[in-house]
Amino acid sequence: MSEIPHDDSIEGSLALLREGNGFIRNRCRRLGSDVFAVRLLLQDTLCISGEEAARLFYDEERFERAGAAPRLLQRTLFGKGGVQGLDGPAHRQRKQLFLDLLGPERLWQLVALFEERWRAAMPRWTASGTIELLPAVEQVLTDSVCAWAGIALGPGELERRCAQLVALFDGAGGIGPRHWQARRARREAEAWAAALLDQARRGFAPADSPLAWVAGHRELDGTQLPLHTAAVELLNLLRPTVAVARFVVFAALELERHPQWRERLHDDRLCEAFAQEVRRLHAFFPFTAARVRMTFHWQGYRFAKGTRVLLDLYGTNRDPRTWHEAEAFRPERFVDCRPGPYRLVTQGGGDAAQGHRCPGERPAIELLKAALRLLTRGMQYRLPEQDLRIDETRMPSRPASGLLISDIVAHAEG
Secondary structure (H helix, E strand, O other): OOOOOEOOOOOOHHHHHHHHHHHHHHHHHHHOOOEEEEEEOOEEEEEEEOHHHHHHHOOOOOEEOOOOOOHHHHHHHHOOOOHHHOOHHHHHHHHHHHHHHOOHHHHHHHHHHHHHHHHHHHHHHHHHOEEEHHHHHHHHHHHHHHHHHOOOOOOOHHHHHHHHHHHHHHOOOOOOHHHHHHHHHHHHHHHHHHHHHHHHHOOOOOOOOHHHHHHHOEOOOOOEOOHHHHHHHHHHHHHHHHHHHHHHHHHHHHHHHOOOHHHHOOOHHHHHHHHHHHHHHOOOOOEEEEEEOOOEEEOOEEEOOOOEEEEEHHHHHOOOOOOOOOOOOOHHHHOOOOOOOOOOOEOEOOOOOOOOOOOOHHHHHHHHHHHHHHHHHOEEEEOOOOOOOEOOOOOOOOEOOOOEEEEEEEOOOO
8 A cells, every 4th residue: 555645735725825726736746646645724635636536536435525615615605505515315406406407498598698688788898998808797697697597686786796796706715805705795695695585485586487496496305495505506506607707708818819719710619619628728716625435545545534635627627648738728629529527627527417517517618608609700809908917826717907808899690
């Protein structure tokens, strides 16, 4: 039995903040191993990276999610009691709610609303002269997903709800003011969602709307979700949709870097490939967490029961053993090629219907494709001089400027 390589720091949390997305990959390279041990957030932790590590990580007989997510993320990104922290039949029962709500028919409704509201926003963008694309798209997505869910936003409410939903993920990987803003947003957003769900349970929600579905969802034992848990799950529909704005902005950045793709994206097949490559290189968070269910051995290493394990999403998506020219932006790699379930892990690995892969993955791809059509066919614009650097130590990362665009001209629909 081999001893697991160990990071030499007493506590790795400061290094994680200093290195950001590359934290796990950097150590795997330095230690020459796909597995290493580190003290992180005051817990002994194992970090793993690569396609085979992902295959291991999504084995439900060996790993569980209950109690795995760091408290910092529970209090901001996920909330307490949500589907991400469930296992086995309880997880599958709860997840089916999301799979049903995000099926093809409802997904196309969401995409249509997004395109409609993007086009409605363009006259305002044009009149502004220059806009920051990131917050502009976040507002469009907030407006779209709330309308899709059956949530009516009052006058002036869009900006407030958008800011809350953005804070849930933007502050999840931060410290100081960003983190405390995210915790405050979590409390406020859950109170808002709980009030909506309470009204829905009293009959004040559009029939067959996602809001009504979440309000009426029942657990394996036939009981309704507690109101707080239902609020967490409603936010688990809204928050990830708004987060797609990050992919949209990175897509616009890659279009600027690779302008030859503007014309090529008139082919919808290539639009899908471009979207997938954006997601591969710009994974939202660098890792995901689980705990060892029962002690086992893998590649000669012992994984002890109860140990927290982090899977390196960022490094797995850029692993040169799996991806040719892994650091290069090459959408061609996805043309007529469906990535295996443990190769592209931006939103998790394995099977979305049975395991912990995100049920919002296909909606994210389709929304991103819609944005690409709008950016390349629905409008023209230019990028003024700005700071387009990406700070990989910031989690989640973003272009420093938020991507400023100006001289916006809307094209006729179609």
